[in-house]
Amino acid sequence: MEKQTYSVGERVEKFCAKCGEERGHVVASVTKRGAISRVSCPQCGTRSSFKGGDATQRRASAKASAPYDQKRTYRAGQSLTHPTFGEGEVTAVIEQKIDVLFPDRMRRLIHARNQD
Numbered sequence: 001m002e003k004q005t006y007s008v009g010e011r012v013e014k015f016c017a018k019c020g021e022e023r024g025h026v027v028a029s030v031t032k033r034g035a036i037s038r039v040s041c042p043q044c045g046t047r048s049s050f051k052g053g054d055a056t057q058r059r060a061s062a063k064a065s066a067p068y069d070q071k072r073t074y075r076a077g078q079s080l081t082h083p084t085f086g087e088g089e090v091t092a093v094i095e096q097k098i099d100v101l102f103p104d105r106m107r108r109l110i111h112a113r114n115q116d
């Protein structure tokens with residue numbers, strides 16, 4: 001019997017009914033035993049329950065994202081790790097701002113900041 005434990009903010013592959021494709025989801029909540037109970041889709045923001053067996057449960061190279069750097073220029077779909085908010089995925093780019101989905105909620109950060 002596989003014994004995998006997860007923590008909030010990790011990535012798992014799951015089929016998103018709204019997006020119509022399997023994609024990396026952010027673990028939104030876990031049970032006391034470390035099993036995933038809810039995940040959120042970084043693309044459409046849909047939160048859905050996670051039943052063991054309805055996904056491949058591949059651990060998507062967790063904690064591999066580069067640290068957030070406001071001087072960098074981000075694109076939608078990129079992952080980053082914020083020192084306070086944790087692992088996030090860029091969902092939208094609005095000029096000098098980016099919307100990043102963190103495990104708890106979406107946050108707007110700055111990017112592409114000119115160094116002077």
Ligand SMILES: [Zn+2]
Pocket residue numbers: 016017018019020041042043044045046
């Ligand atoms: Zn989705």
